[in-house]
Amino acid sequence: MMKRYFVVLFLFLFAGRIGSFAQTSTPWVVPEEAKEKVAPFKFTPETVKIGESVFQRTCKSCHGDPGKQNWAKITPPPGDPASANFQVQTDGEMFYRIKTGRAPMPQFGNILSDEERWQVISYVRSFNPNYTQPAPLISMAAGAKKLKLYIYPNYKLKKLYVLCNEITKEKKEIPAKGIEIQLNVKRYFGTLKLGDPKTTNASGFVMYDFPADLPGGTHGIIDLTARVKDESGLLFSSDANAKLAIGKPVVLKRLTDARAMWSVRSKAPVWLILTFSLTLITVWGFIIYILLALRKLKYSS
Template identity: 30%
Template sequence: MKNNKGYNLIILFCLCFLAVANVNAQSDWQAPAEENEKLSPFLFDDDMVLEGRVAYENSCTSCHGTPGQDDFTPMSPPPGDPGAEAFQAQSDGSIFYKIKMGRGTMPKFEDAFADDELWNIVAYIRSFNEDYKQELPNMEGVVIPEYAMRLSFDENVDKLVVKIFAEEVPQPEVSVSAYVMGTFGKHLLGKAQTNELGIAYVDVDPTLPGDEEGKINVMVKATKGFARAKLQQDLAMAKPTERHSAIEGRHIWSTDRMAPIWLKITFFVSVFGVWFALLFIVFGLRNIKKAREEA
């Protein structure tokens, strides 16, 4: 009896410990101080909220549920409701960092979303907080250059060449990320920085299939500080591939509509051939009978 009591106490203790550990595991996650203070370079507007909503619904709803509805998936540690007070108490930089880097069951979205897309999600999450006032970085005296981008492909080394200018002056140390646009998402080709000539090189896998001419839709983003530029264009840098229909030249089902023309011709020639032969015999017999009657 005494022993039983002891066991119960141990189990109770373990359960309490687990519960506390669970809560701790969630609240323990602190973004590095520098990241924590990071501010969005964009003013959160309706467009950002709308784009963020699409991204959120595609990538976050399955675990976090709809913000404010408290309908997140029961997991350990709990993912939490982004509309909840505890969640909203975090700084913009902290939310941004946690989405970007992930931890444990929270996936890392660094490769899936570019920084501006991550800020869209933060804007969407903030739209559930009525008391939220966006803190903007001090932009006084800061001149944001406007980037112009030129893309080309160097066949000899299989590299995408990105040239970045601002008013015809090459821009060094600009972070460049290049993506191939797929049907359902964008595939990261690579990231690079421009050199002193304003040129960045990104490796391209020559086995990547393109269209008949080897063209592929590429999207390049360039960022440095608050300056950013985006360019999407078709470039002939992939393997030329002919696309075939999955049913081309095949007749895998049993209706005449899909039957090949040679089969249709053979069918009708043989049907009419048999009819002709039968009629020929019948008429022949009839003629013989008639001849006999006349004779």
């Protein structure tokens, strides 16, 4: 018993050492160009509000509530995003770190869209009264494109088409060729990649088969997201979402649905009710027969 206690104690201390070692000795390097990246929109109360809901969903379990120092007790400690050592980062550093992650911080590259990441940053910044947002990247750099995505299912052919249009300066949509598109499916936590990214053809389309065996809740509904894969930082687009009934309907059977030994009386197994009742009826039938015989005994002369 004592021995086991020491092993646990040792591991605990050792793990603590690794944690502090990692924290102090290997700084989390963010590339220079990523540091300077800025949000493509201005932070407003709306973006803060959306960012808060994203934060609640994906960040709070480890980082706690900003400003309350109530992060999860893990090593290395996640820290409070409202604290000074978080707020000294540039927006670009935050964006990079949320996107790439570093164990035990998860990668949110696939889980959150760029837009959502910026919204989270706008929420975290709302706790810093000294923060002023750098000028957002509103004017488009040379070669930058505004894109728009559409998802079209074809139930007959069991195919999914994603159309990528470029929005020109004249607000016209023309097919965008050669854009890498990643199709994702929403899971309980994060997203599932459906295959590798595909490149749009001359008409701006990429084509996928319906996923054959994805479980999709009671009605087989699958929450799809098409996202532009952009390494250059020059492509601006929102994700396209579509909820389609193309998954396998999953009807979860509860253990108490059927008649069973462990269920309530009204759900007792039929064989049990029959055995119990018939046995009792049989024995008591004989008892009544005997009582009637005694009656006959008394009244027969």
